Amino acid sequence: MSYCFRLSQPARWGVKPRLAKRSRGFASSASTWLPVLPINLTAPNSRSWKQPVGLFINNEYIESQGADRITTVNPATEETICSVHAASGHDVDRAVSAARDALRHPSWRNLTGTDRARLMVRLADLVDAHAETLATIETMDNGKPYTVSLGYDVPDLSSVLRYYAGFADKNFGKTVDLGPEKLAYTTVQPVGVCGQIIPWNYPLSMAGWKLGPALCCGNTIVLKLAELTPLSMLYVGDLIREAGFPPGVINIVNGHGHVAGAALAEHEGVDKIAFTGSTKTGKDVMRLASGTMKAITLETGGKSPLIVFDDANLDQAVSWAHGGVMGNQGQVCTATSRLLVQDGVYNEFVQRFVEFTAKTSVVGDPFDEKTYQGPQVSKAQLDRVNLFISAAKACGGTIHQPSASLPSRGFFVQPTILTDLPASHPALHEEIFGPCATIVRFKDEDEALSVANASRYGLAGAVFTNDVARAHRVARELEAGMVWVNSSNDSDIRMPFGGIKESGIGRELGEEGLRGYYNVKAVQVNLSGQ
Ligand SMILES: *[C@@H]1O[C@H](CO)[C@@H](O)[C@H](O)[C@H]1NC(C)=O
Ligand SMILES: *[C@@H]1O[C@H](CO)[C@@H](O)[C@H](O)[C@H]1NC(C)=O
Ligand SMILES: *[C@@H]1O[C@H](CO)[C@@H](O)[C@H](O)[C@H]1NC(C)=O
Ligand SMILES: CC(=O)N[C@H]1CO[C@H](CO)[C@@H](O)[C@@H]1O
Numbered sequence: 001m002s003y004c005f006r007l008s009q010p011a012r013w014g015v016k017p018r019l020a021k022r023s024r025g026f027a028s029s030a031s032t033w034l035p036v037l038p039i040n041l042t043a044p045n046s047r048s049w050k051q052p053v054g055l056f057i058n059n060e061y062i063e064s065q066g067a068d069r070i071t072t073v074n075p076a077t078e079e080t081i082c083s084v085h086a087a088s089g090h091d092v093d094r095a096v097s098a099a100r101d102a103l104r105h106p107s108w109r110n111l112t113g114t115d116r117a118r119l120m121v122r123l124a125d126l127v128d129a130h131a132e133t134l135a136t137i138e139t140m141d142n143g144k145p146y147t148v149s150l151g152y153d154v155p156d157l158s159s160v161l162r163y164y165a166g167f168a169d170k171n172f173g174k175t176v177d178l179g180p181e182k183l184a185y186t187t188v189q190p191v192g193v194c195g196q197i198i199p200w201n202y203p204l205s206m207a208g209w210k211l212g213p214a215l216c217c218g219n220t221i222v223l224k225l226a227e228l229t230p231l232s233m234l235y236v237g238d239l240i241r242e243a244g245f246p247p248g249v250i251n252i253v254n255g256h257g258h259v260a261g262a263a264l265a266e267h268e269g270v271d272k273i274a275f276t277g278s279t280k281t282g283k284d285v286m287r288l289a290s291g292t293m294k295a296i297t298l299e300t301g302g303k304s305p306l307i308v309f310d311d312a313n314l315d316q317a318v319s320w321a322h323g324g325v326m327g328n329q330g331q332v333c334t335a336t337s338r339l340l341v342q343d344g345v346y347n348e349f350v351q352r353f354v355e356f357t358a359k360t361s362v363v364g365d366p367f368d369e370k371t372y373q374g375p376q377v378s379k380a381q382l383d384r385v386n387l388f389i390s391a392a393k394a395c396g397g398t399i400h401q402p403s404a405s406l407p408s409r410g411f412f413v414q415p416t417i418l419t420d421l422p423a424s425h426p427a428l429h430e431e432i433f434g435p436c437a438t439i440v441r442f443k444d445e446d447e448a449l450s451v452a453n454a455s456r457y458g459l460a461g462a463v464f465t466n467d468v469a470r471a472h473r474v475a476r477e478l479e480a481g482m483v484w485v486n487s488s489n490d491s492d493i494r495m496p497f498g499g500i501k502e503s504g505i506g507r508e509l510g511e512e513g514l515r516g517y518y519n520v521k522a523v524q525v526n527l528s529g530q
Contacts (some may be wrong), residue, residue: 033062033094039082044074045146045367047136049235053084055091056237056252058098059245065090070227070254075143075375076366076410084230087255092222092263095251099193099220100269102248108220113169120165120215123243124158127204130239131155137232138204143375143411144328145366149204157208157236160493160509164212167514171217173521181528188518190218191295192271195264197257197285198233199277200226200377201331201433206276207233209497209508211250214274217517222251222270224261226277228377230254257281268292274516275299276333278431279457279502297506297516299333299498301431302459305452306336306488307474309445310344312464316486318352321437324462324488326361326415329376330385330435333503334460336488337432339439340448346441350400353439354417358402361415361435365407373435375411382411385434388427389416397421429455445470453479458501462488481507 036054038061054061064085071083087095102108111119127134134157135149144153173186196210207223214221225233233252240250253260261281265273265288272295275285282300289296306324308317324336341349366374376382393399400417415435418427428438442448452461461478463485465471475483481499484490491497496512498504506516 033057033065036061036063036085041082043136043140043367044077044365045136047133049133049137051082051137051231052234052237053082055085055087055095055254056234056240056250057091057095057248058251059237059241059247061234061237064088065094068256068259070230070256072141072228072230073378074140075377076407078409078411081140081231084234084254087224087253087260087263089259089263091253092255092260092267093269095222095253096193096195096264096267096269098248098251099222102220102246103190103192105246105248107246108218108249111218113171113216113218116215116218117165117168119243119245120161120168120212123239123245124161124165126239126243127154127158127161127236130235134204134232134235137235138229139366139374141229141231142200142203143366143377145369145371145374147369147371148328153202153204156202156205156493160205160208160212161215163493164216164514167511168216171514171518178524181526183525183527185523187521187523188217189521191517191519192219193269194219194221194517195224195267195270195273196221197224197261197264197273197275197277198226200228201328201333203229203232204236207236209513210274210276213508213513213517215250217514219272219517220249222253222264224264225252225254227254227256261285262288265289265294266291270294272296272516282504295516297498297508298504299508300502300504302333302335302457302499302503303338303429303431303455304334304336304457304460304462304480305338305340305455305478306462307442307448307452307464308339308341308345308349309448309463309465309467309470310342311466312345313466314345314349314352317464318349318356320462320464320486320488320490321353322356322360325437326357326373326435327489329373331377331381331433332489334482334489334491335433336460336462337437338428338452339437340442340451341439342448343441343443346439350417350419350439353437354400354402357400357415357417361403363403363406363412363415373415376413376434377411379411381433382413385413385416385432385436388430388432388434388436389418392418392421392425392427395422395425397425397427431457445474449474449477453477455479456502457499459499459503460484
């Protein structure tokens with residue numbers, strides 16, 4: 001099979017030689033950092049707010065030490081929104097030492113779980129009280145529809161904080177019976193300073209998934225935001241201070257991945273690193289974190305299969321399959337982007353899926369409440385999706401683009417369905433991260449499973465069938481961290497979220513999500529008198 005298409009690989013993190021040497025010491029206390037005032041912004045929906053643009057360290061917005069800035073763009077208009085301070089390695093040192101001090105400080109260390117829960121709930125209430133502003137910022141910076149920002153992203157942040165607040169006074173150790181001459185028990189203790197690196201596809205929600213379990217267990221945090229979406233969580237900094245968190249417990253920095261992200265991942269003052277993003281960058285984080293053998297959790301890429309058997313309810317399958325790959329502009333790590341459809345219903349499924357997409361995927365202004373699909377987050381992401389589409393054309397695939405015309409400005413792409421691709425085509429194996437579905441036919445259950453599992457990823461999978469036994473058989477055999485029967489993209493904060501294979505390490509959400517944020521200490525007391 002000749003290759004008609006090959007993706008070029010962007011540079012790795014950590015290849016820059018200066019990184020290997022950075023971040024050894026801590027920042028000196030001599031402070032040259034000055035406060036930064038917020039700027040006034042107004043969004044296309046006419047809402048105005050004061051946007052912080054500094055680094056949020058020790059409950060203050062301060063200047064970055066270097067001249068580095070990140071300029072962020074509204075992807076629907078291609079207009080610059082503003083610039084924010086970008087952390088240098090020294091700024092990361094400062095944030096880490098603020099977090100280390102807070103970890104030891106009685107104002108945090110002496111709190112009971114009940115006290116921490118109260119702070120977390122207060123923050124959740126403030127997030128809800130500022131929901132419209134936060135949703136506006138998210139939509140302007142990321143491009144996702146305002147209805148989704150307001151209906152999903154903001155409430156996800158507040159819900160996850162409340163959910164983990166509920167665990168804060170229930171995370172206990174155990175006593176273990178070792179006989180009359182020994183008292184043995186375990187206690188749970190915070191891991192320490194947690195470096196958390198979040199992606200641009202769900203900035204508020206991903207921050208919640210990281211902050212919730214970490215705060216619950218008494219850790220302190222340096223949260224690094226994504227370069228493409230620096231604004232919404234910076235705004236939350238003010239709410240963190242207002243909620244009453246002691247200085248240094250939650251620090252929020254913007255910065256470039258290969259500078260600030262890398263500095264955090266290799267920092268000797270950081271005890272744990274949690275990362276959500278691409279598989280490639282996840283490997284860089286792992287490599288850098290290995291220097292001090294940090295605890296890690298990674299939530300990385302996916303190419304999740306959705307299997308439709310002949311006996312499925314096709315209306316149901318089409319509707320969930322559409323949401324599973326077209327929702328959030330297809331910028332979802334769990335996107336069920338590989339649709340595998342059994343021979344008997346293949347033609348009908350393709351036809352109905354194309355029709356459903358034409359009807360549902362309304363592309364346009366993300367502040368318009370009729371819009372289902374806003375722009376891709378950036379020009380680079382748009383180019384990536386278009387590259388896969390033109391590669392599919394070049395290899396003789398069929399391209400279905402059922403929606404009407406696109407807005408003349410902004411990083412918009414047609415929702416796209418690719419069929420008749422050769423089995424080795426990259427569009428069937430690489431994560432496209434756009435509203436771009438591939439559909440492949442299969443003969444029987446064995447073939448479906450072997451195609452579904454033939455991936456380096458193992459994040460999610462979905463199956464549609466009327467046969468209960470088959471549904472559970474397939475759920476068991478799919479190589480994935482999450483399986484949906486008769487649905488897709490149907491996560492719940494009370495259920496663990498994460499992948500196997502190259503889709504990640506560890507789990508977020510659910511009770512399981514706490515595991516990465518405490519250490520268990522074993523204490524054994526000799527009662528024997530010997
Ligand atoms: C914090 O706890 C320590 C040890 O239990 C105690 O000595 C100290 O006074 C407490 N500090 C505050 C501010 O409560
Ligand atoms: C998929 O789920 C995410 C979060 O769970 C949500 O933001 C998105 O809108 C969903 N997409 C659809 C089409 O339901
Ligand atoms: C999936 O849902 C359809 C439609 O409600 C139903 O007919 C089918 O039995 C369900 N499958 C399983 C395994 O529950
Ligand atoms: C049941 C089944 O087919 N499982 C397969 C999943 O894919 C892996 C890797 O391709 C195979 O080793 C399994 O046999």
